Amino acid sequence: MNNRKEEKILVTGGAGFIGSHLVDTLIGEGHEVFIIDNLSTGQKQNINPQAKFFEMDIQDQQVEDLFKANAFDCVFHTAAQINLRKSVEDPIFDAKANILGGLNILENCKKYKVKKIIFSSTGGALYGDADIVPTPETYLAKPISPYGVAKLTIENYLHYYQQVFNLNYTILRYANVYGPRQNSLAEAGVVSIFITKILKGEQPVINGEGKQTRDYVFVADVVRANLAAMKNEPIGIYNVATEKQTDVNQIFQLVSSNFPDKKIEEKHGPAMLGEQKTSCLAITKIKNELGWQSETALADGIKLTVNWFKENYAK
Numbered sequence: 133m134n135n136r137k138e139e140k141i142l143v144t145g146g147a148g149f150i151g152s153h154l155v156d157t158l159i160g161e162g163h164e165v166f167i168i169d170n171l172s173t174g175q176k177q178n179i180n181p182q183a184k185f186f187e188m189d190i191q192d193q194q195v196e197d198l199f200k201a202n203a204f205d206c207v208f209h210t211a212a213q214i215n216l217r218k219s220v221e222d223p224i225f226d227a228k229a230n231i232l233g234g235l236n237i238l239e240n241c242k243k244y245k246v247k248k249i250i251f252s253s254t255g256g257a258l259y260g261d262a263d264i265v266p267t268p269e270t271y272l273a274k275p276i277s278p279y280g281v282a283k284l285t286i287e288n289y290l291h292y293y294q295q296v297f298n299l300n301y302t303i304l305r306y307a308n309v310y311g312p313r314q315n316s317l318a319e320a321g322v323v324s325i326f327i328t329k330i331l332k333g334e335q336p337v338i339n340g341e342g343k344q345t346r347d348y349v350f351v352a353d354v355v356r357a358n359l360a361a362m363k364n365e366p367i368g369i370y371n372v373a374t375e376k377q378t379d380v381n382q383i384f385q386l387v388s389s390n391f392p393d394k395k396i397e398e399k400h401g402p403a404m405l406g407e408q409k410t411s412c413l414a415i416t417k418i419k420n421e422l423g424w425q426s427e428t429a430l431a432d433g434i435k436l437t438v439n440w441f442k443e444n445y446a447k
């Protein structure tokens with residue numbers, strides 16, 4: 133293992149949910165951390181005061197000035213338009229942020245000789261309703277949303293930049309990440325959506341029968357996977373998940389059980405058209421090659437998340 137210290141690191145999307153936790157950990161390890169974020173879904177209060185923050189879009193020309201002035205050792209590319217439904221409504225907007233923005237980051241990595249890039253990709257949107265569950269990285273990625281197409285496109289570009297320009301990369305395909313700071317406005321974050329509904333005194337609504345399953349991984353575990361990728365420098369694709377399926381009804385029960393003083397009814401609404409039934413990712417590869425596995429049990433992660441929202445909701 134390569135235990136390099138005090139690197140100069142750029143985190144795109146460092147004001148966001150996953151990016152900001154990553155920044156906190158990198159700073160805790162003594163690294164010099166820079167953030168690019170346009171604050172479209174990210175929040176100023178997430179930004180670690182010890183990080184150097186640049187409010188800009190990853191598509192901007194000014195991104196180059198930052199690369200030019202700072203020889204980054206490593207780039208974590210987490211910035212993205214993350215709303216799958218929005219990508220269907222406006223695929224051009226999605227492609228600008230997620231393909232052209234990503235490409236701008238890669239071009240600068242190449243030009244300014246960054247040693248390594250770690251890309252936040254997705255498992256669920258790439259594998260879809262797979263017939264192999266838990267789904268391994270070798271499963272054919274055939275995305276059926278512009279969001280998934282854009283993630284796969286950047287994965288393909290990474291392979292090209294590595295082969296032709298020697299830019300080392302690790303692709304981390306996350307399952308459904310949850311935890312403190314997750315934006316409850318994002319449709320993916322069912323845990324934070326239910327928590328904020330309950331805190332507001334509103335009724336959480338489960339889509340359809342609530343039998344659709346996902347693989348929920350806690351944000352601190354996702355950060356550890358990013359750190360493992362930085363330290364071990366593997367080139368390739370790794371799922372970051374738990375290999376466990378949980379349905380929305382179970383999430384509702386787990387969240388509700390953290391509000392013993394409230395009587396919360398289990399209410400179901402109409403099913404969402406075309407919603408994926410199952411998503412669960414295999415983690416044999418990351419376990420064997422990076423020694424990573426998720427450490428946070430779902431009930432514990434949800435408790436930590438509820439407590440965070442209880443403390444921070446009023447702010």
Ligand SMILES: NC(=O)c1ccc[n+]([C@@H]2O[C@H](COP(=O)([O-])OP(=O)(O)OC[C@H]3O[C@@H](n4cnc5c(N)ncnc54)[C@H](O)[C@@H]3O)[C@@H](O)[C@H]2O)c1
Nearest residue numbers: 145147148149150170171172173174189190211212252309
């Ligand atoms: N949360 C999940 O369950 C999940 C699952 C799979 C993959 N991912 C990926 O992980 C990454 C982080 O997601 P998150 O859940 O933390 O979402 P998030 O919305 O909290 O973080 C994304 C950040 O990127 C910033 N951003 C968006 N577009 C930008 C642009 N054009 N220029 C500069 N900054 C921009 C946002 O302001 C935000 O701070 C994303 O790439 C996402 O696709 C997340």
